[in-house]
Amino acid sequence: MGMKLKAVLPQEFYLGDPAYVAKKLLGKVLCRVYQGKILAGVIVETEAYYGKIDPASRAYRSNGDLTKTLYGDVGKAIVYGVHGKWLFNVVAHLPGEGGGVLIRALEPIMGIGEMKKLRGVENVFELTNGPGKLSQALAINKSFHKIPVYLESSPITIRMGLEVNDIAESFRIGVTKDLPTPLRFYVRGSRFVSKP
DNA sequence: CGCCAGATTGACT
């Protein structure tokens, strides 16, 4: 099927408040080149994370590599392991601050057969409806940490996609200490959003 | 070098 990929988003796209960037990322396309094949999906759910001020952030109680990356160049991937799963994030923040966006769910559009193999699941709604699941479906692991998603040559990129008009929001999922602001955003009505 | 919390998932009562 001749679905055509659009342009990669420029690095400046990620130079903004994490919540603002998280909302803007809905409808964009996460694209992975895997063994010569394209695996891609429309981003339908995101969460914003901040730096030292955010009790749910990895930067809250540390000064390690994750913190440095969160405060570093925007547009780079952060791949972090939790509970044995890989979570895919992109560095996004205002100048001089720290933050990032967690990609929580996709609507698969290309390479669905390959995603089914990687996940070991047939149901298309179960392929990428969660941060750990989409990493497995796109064969994302720690080796993608710090890769720029704004370079055409990267094995993982984020591209222009669809217009999203109806954005819903909620508090973040799974965090033990949240901020008093809704920082989870998703496409209202999408069947590909993660389950609460 | 050992310990342990955690931005999860899926299997089970």
Next chain:
DNA sequence: GTCAATCTGGCGG
């Protein structure tokens, strides 16, 4: 609804 497997990063000793 509950619960535990899973494994890395960060920190204390």
